[in-house]
Amino acid sequence: MYRKSQNPDTPEEAFELSSEEKLCGENRWVILAKLIPWTEFEEEYAQIFSEEMGAPAKPFRMALGALIIKEKLGISDQETVEQIRENPYLQYFIGQKSYSIEAPFDPSMMVHFRQRIGEEFLGRINKSMVKKAQGFGKEATEKKLGEAGEREDGQNNKGKLLIDATVAPADIKYPTDFDLLNSVRKDTERIVDKMHEQQKVKGEKRPRTYRKQARKEYLKFSKRKKKSRKERINAVKKQLKYVKRNLEYIEKLIETGVSLECLSHRQYRRLLVGVEIYRQQQWMLENQTERIDDRIVSLSQPHVRPIVRGKARANTEFGAKISVSCWDGYVFVERISWDNYNETGDLKMQVEEYKELTGHYPKSVHADRIYRTRANRAWCKERGIRLSGPPLGRPPKKVSKEQKRQEREDERVRNEIEGKFGQGKRRFGLGRVMTKLAQTSETSISLTFLVMNLVKLLRQFYCLFLCQISQNSDFVFQIIRMSYIKLFYTKKIAYA
Numbered sequence: 273m274y275r276k277s278q279n280p281d282t283p284e285e286a287f288e289l290s291s292e293e294k295l296c297g298e299n300r301w302v303i304l305a306k307l308i309p310w311t312e313f314e315e316e317y318a319q320i321f322s323e324e325m326g327a328p329a330k331p332f333r334m335a336l337g338a339l340i341i342k343e344k345l346g347i348s349d350q351e352t353v354e355q356i357r358e359n360p361y362l363q364y365f366i367g368q369k370s371y372s373i374e375a376p377f378d379p380s381m382m383v384h385f386r387q388r389i390g391e392e393f394l395g396r397i398n399k400s401m402v403k404k405a406q407g408f409g410k411e412a413t414e415k416k417l418g419e420a421g422e423r424e425d426g427q428n429n430k431g432k433l434l435i436d437a438t439v440a441p442a443d444i445k446y447p448t449d450f451d452l453l454n455s456v457r458k459d460t461e462r463i464v465d466k467m468h469e470q471q472k473v474k475g476e477k478r479p480r481t482y483r484k485q486a487r488k489e490y491l492k493f494s495k496r497k498k499k500s501r502k503e504r505i506n507a508v509k510k511q512l513k514y515v516k517r518n519l520e521y522i523e524k525l526i527e528t529g530v531s532l533e534c535l536s537h538r539q540y541r542r543l544l545v546g547v548e549i550y551r552q553q554q555w556m557l558e559n560q561t562e563r564i565d566d567r568i569v570s571l572s573q574p575h576v577r578p579i580v581r582g583k584a585r586a587n588t589e590f591g592a593k594i595s596v597s598c599w600d601g602y603v604f605v606e607r608i609s610w611d612n613y614n615e616t617g618d619l620k621m622q623v624e625e626y627k628e629l630t631g632h633y634p635k636s637v638h639a640d641r642i643y644r645t646r647a648n649r650a651w652c653k654e655r656g657i658r659l660s661g662p663p664l665g666r667p668p669k670k671v672s673k674e675q676k677r678q679e680r681e682d683e684r685v686r687n688e689i690e691g692k693f694g695q696g697k698r699r700f701g702l703g704r705v706m707t708k709l710a711q712t713s714e715t716s717i718s719l720t721f722l723v724m725n726l727v728k729l730l731r732q733f734y735c736l737f738l739c740q741i742s743q744n745s746d747f748v749f750q751i752i753r754m755s756y757i758k759l760f761y762t763k764k765i766a767y768a
Contacts, residue, residue, distance in 0.1 A: 337366035460518035
């Protein structure tokens with residue numbers, strides 16, 4: 273049955289809001305607010321600002337809370353502010369005392385929040401949050417460290433540590449030398465025009481940059497479906513000539529008295545980057561090579577570097593390379609670098625970080641083949657740590673069933689960290705870092721893993737709540753048990 277509404281168009285003034293209702297204590301944002309140590313890092317955040325000069329800054333809880341909301345919901349900065357303005361639970365999460373229809377801050381403040389709360393700051397917050405949830409207090413950790421120092425045979429080692437490295441791709445166009453030089457050419461043409469307007473001598477003709485001809489040649493080559501290596505080299509040579517002519521015009525304008533101060537900050541920055549791109553491309557062309565140190569692949573994000581990974585899907589990725597450790601389902605960023613590096617040397621540092629956090633060495637370390645060097649194996653053996661994988665050298669002709677079972681088990685355990693990478697790249701913002709600056713990009717990457725740990729803690733809270741209900745209700749326990757039995761037999765029939 274359906275009853276037609278008598279007043280389908282209700283004005284906003286007539287919509288009633290209950291003034292007696294309170295926030296639900298089982299809401300996810302209320303629970304997440306209790307898991308984060310806000311007051312522990314408030315003083316450290318306050319030291320960034322001056323006590324006397326400047327306008328009052330937004331509180332630490334508001335800054336970090338807004339970043340967590342953005343990452344958790346996967347929305348833009350503008351949408352984050354709108355969601356906070358409309359949702360009372362989100363306003364409670366960022367520390368407001370009461371609901372307000374006004375926006376708490378401008379969306380542009382999100383950039384300042386990322387700059388103030390850096391990668392290292394977020395790493396300490398992440399570890400402190402997990403310590404608090406797991407019960408690793410300061411006194412308990414020191415006691416475990418003392419007990420672990422008594423024995424060196426590895427009997428005190430506990431837990432499994434998973435380590436691996438991945439790349440967080442930046443939001444840039446796939447770079448090619450031809451397109452990169454074309455972007456530099458267009459920027460230098462605009463700079464020549466602006467500097468020509470600042471000339472004191474009137475009646476001077478604008479320098480001839482051949483921009484129409486360069487544009488035609490660019491479109492002619494870019495529209496070709498098949499491009500030979502010789503055609504690519506010739507196209508790059510032509511673009512280099514146009515860029516060189518523009519740079520010479522800029523030098524002549526400077527000699528006539530035109531100052532670079534007439535350029536905006538963005539134009540001046542892109543000019544410096546464009547000069548370096550021209551130098552690198554010219555050097556690679558003269559030396560007939562495709563490799564150079566600190567190669568720039570983006571005019572807008574010059575800090576991004578090509579990272580050769582050798583993956584089946586993409587042999588080269590463009591972004592930041594990160595080393596990550598994982599234990600008990602929690603993930604921590606140990607290193608972020610825009611340059612390609614060998615992650616083999618991070619094993620010792622990651623194991624020591626695990627000991628500092630938990631108070632003991634891990635019983636086993638599960639890592640990829642690249643980590644299984646002689647130096648890492650010897651270092652782990654001294655501390656009673658078993659490094660996963662087969663031993664180095666020629667494989668034996670006969671392998672025992674126990675050893676095969678152990679190798680399969682190690683690979684099964686190591687799959688967890690690969691799943692964490694997939695979760696970060698599919699569900700959160702690790703698959704494409706949308707921030708443009710190096711510092712804010714590092715903050716976004718670290719924030720992704722912090723939110724992943726928050727999601728795990730929230731899931732554990734709900735599981736604990738469900739277990740408490742099941743203890744008080746045999747009926748609920750039987751329903752859960754029957755659902756698992758039904759799921760088991762369904763899968764068994766499907767695989768049969």
